[in-house]
Amino acid sequence: MKRLFKKHPFFLQVVVILLPFGLFPVLDANAYHIDLMTNVGIYVLLAMGLNVVVGYTGLLNLGYAAFFAIGAYTYALLNLRTGCPFWTALPAAGLVAMIFGFVIGLPSIRVRGDYLAITTLGFGEIVRIAFNNLDRWTGGPNGLLGIERPRLWYLGMKNGVRL
Known part of the structure; x- marks a missing residue:
């Protein structure tokens, strides 16, 4: 597992960022908070994908x-x-x-x-x-x-x- 994260640091970032979004509905059952965190999670995924295209490849x-x-x-x-x-x-x-x-x-x-x-x-x-x-x-x-x-x-x- 250490080797996986060492060779692919982006994978570690994805796990660390997305894990709280998966656990959030279990920890807080408030519908507003779940809706808010769902939208935040969607935009985090969008930003991470844009980071791959613009950040890693340099293509605008x-x-x-x-x-x-x-x-x-x-x-x-x-x-x-x-x-x-x-x-x-x-x-x-x-x-x-x-x-x-x-x-x-x-x-x-x-x-x-x-x-x-x-x-x-x-x-x-x-x-x-x-x-x-x-x-x-x-x-x-x-x-x-x-x-x-x-x-x-x-x-x-x-x-x-x-x-």
């Missing part, structure tokens, strides 16, 4: 949130329209976001510096405008309502914890 990606939005809308649409359960929709949403990343990344392979920033910024704006204008699919500026929250029974709570 200004459209990073677009892939986050694509994954989020994919999960929401799978959950709302098809009734897909959380543990099936979550990897599917990641896969769809990965495919979009590959589609935008393939033509951007030879682009560096400011041109990469402009390319990713343009993609981010295209995604934002598309999601705002596709009222039928995304709910437009109002978003999607009624997304079922996952029940995490494995935490050992009597009634489950709704995140």
Whole structure:
């Protein structure tokens, strides 16, 4: 285990940062605090992913949130329209976001510096405008309502914890 953390310090950071979020619902059952910590956890994951792209590789990606939005809308649409359960929709949403990343990344392979920033910024704006204008699919500026929250029974709570 020591060797794992020594060779991969990023893995240790992920464990140390995410562990409190997993234990929080057990320690504090207040719904507001759980909702707040869930949002904090989501943004911590987003920041850690951005750190990999910008911090470790040095590539300026200004459209990073677009892939986050694509994954989020994919999960929401799978959950709302098809009734897909959380543990099936979550990897599917990641896969769809990965495919979009590959589609935008393939033509951007030879682009560096400011041109990469402009390319990713343009993609981010295209995604934002598309999601705002596709009222039928995304709910437009109002978003999607009624997304079922996952029940995490494995935490050992009597009634489950709704995140």
